[in-house]
Amino acid sequence: MTGPPDDCLARNEWICGxxxxxxxxxxxxxxxxxLELTAVSVAVALAIAVPLAVVARRWSWASGPVLVVTTVLYTIxxxxxFSLLLPVYGLSATLVAAGLVLYSLTLLVRNILAGLRAVPEETRQAARGMGYGPVRLLLTVELPLAVPSAMAGLRIATVSAVSLVTVGxxxxxxxxxxxxxxxMNTYFKAQVLTASVLCVIIAVAADLLLLLVQRLLTPWTRATGS
Known part of the structure; x- marks a missing residue:
């Protein structure tokens, strides 16, 4: 006997409501x-990447080591x-999050550093002439102007994290x-397709959300473009 006509599970179909x-x-x-693994790992990576990029920008001797280390991590x-981190974190969600943090650092550090380096020197000099100290200059001038480049890196890192979570x-x-x-182990077609499509939806939705945030944070880029 066969299953009822509407029993797509029994027929093991790819598309099954x-x-x-x-x-x-x-x-x-x-x-x-x-979502939790993606959000936590990217947030932690961003919190680490910003200081690293600032250090690399402020002291040229630190730029090389920072970029080399983060690049090497990305090539693993x-x-x-995950195997290298296993003795430290064991079989846990923290193991996956830690791996994603290390992978995200390269994309974030490089883009944030590029954004900081792109700030015109005349702008820095003008701010210093108005009495801005190093910290105020960084927080109110350099970092805001680096947002477009930083957000580009954040978008790529987030989409990459959504993909890499599956390896966990x-x-x-x-x-x-x-x-x-x-x-895939049981050749359960509907499960494989549904989970894969949901991964794509999460990645696209996250990218669009961050693009919206970028537009809200950088209204001057639209004014310049127009």
Missing amino acids: EYLTTRRHILLDAVVQH PSLAM AIVGYGGLGNLIYAG
């Missing part, structure tokens, strides 16, 4: 974990990265990657 209704809680939990394969499935903390990995 019944999968969405019967597994919605599993999907929701996976999406939440995916994801499986090797090898330690059981991969968000939607857990469903993709399990679905």
